[in-house]
Amino acid sequence: GVQIRVTADAAQPERATTSALQACQRCTLWCHATQVVPGIGPRDARIMLVGEQPGDQEDLAGVPFVGPAGQILDQALQKAGIDRKQIYITNAVKHFKWEPRGKRRLHKTPAQLEIDACMIWLDQEIEQQQPDIIVALGSTALKSLLKSPKATLTQMLGQEIRQRSCVIVPTYHPSFVLRVTDEHQQRAAFEEMVRALSRARVLA
Numbered sequence: 001g002v003q004i005r006v007t008a009d010a011a012q013p014e015r016a017t018t019s020a021l022q023a024c025q026r027c028t029l030w031c032h033a034t035q036v037v038p039g040i041g042p043r044d045a046r047i048m049l050v051g052e053q054p055g056d057q058e059d060l061a062g063v064p065f066v067g068p069a070g071q072i073l074d075q076a077l078q079k080a081g082i083d084r085k086q087i088y089i090t091n092a093v094k095h096f097k098w099e100p101r102g103k104r105r106l107h108k109t110p111a112q113l114e115i116d117a118c119m120i121w122l123d124q125e126i127e128q129q130q131p132d133i134i135v136a137l138g139s140t141a142l143k144s145l146l147k148s149p150k151a152t153l154t155q156m157l158g159q160e161i162r163q164r165s166c167v168i169v170p171t172y173h174p175s176f177v178l179r180v181t182d183e184h185q186q187r188a189a190f191e192e193m194v195r196a197l198s199r200a201r202v203l204a
């Protein structure tokens with residue numbers, strides 16, 4: 001019979017990395033970032049998650065959502081019954097934007113200019129992946145996906161937006177869940193993320 005050899009490489013999830021993306025200087029964020037952080041996940045993933053931009057740990061690892069926000073995301077995915085290895089995870093902006101604060105690198109929200117400059121990469125990923133469902137984690141992802149600088153999360157929360165052959169499900173960003181200090185509000189924000197992810201699982 002046919003021998004199928006599974007190598008370490010074959011077991012690696014496919015990455016949408018191209019040398020063009022690695023070399024991107026379409027905005028100035030590359031100057032202060034360690035590396036570009038490409039999306040990750042299998043080609044046949046039906047669900048795509050879009051975050052804002054890599055954080056401190058993602059910038060060092062070169063992989064999205066491996067830091068504190070990633071832990072919240074993992075908890076929400078687990079609660080929604082989604083296997084992280086089976087979905088595609090990326091960001092609207094692919095370089096870490098930060099400013100020094102003592103020894104720490106403090107996250108800065110990307111400007112519209114940077115969202116716009118990075119949009120071609122997200123468009124390319126959607127074209128390649130052809131996802132059925134895209135979960136927009138936070139306002140930056142939503143602005144990029146809808147190509148609408150005015151789009152806000154509060155306005156669109158709970159809606160399902162049909163775009164070409166896929167459905168966009170907006171929800172909170174996991175970092176928002178981390179930031180909220182009120183315990184009840186925090187739980188509510190987390191549950192809203194779980195609800196959106198569960199909805200994605202049902203639709204996929």
Ligand code: URA
Pocket residue numbers: 051052053054055058063064065066067069070091175
């Ligand atoms: N926040 C994001 O939006 N994306 C990451 O990859 C990590 C934190």
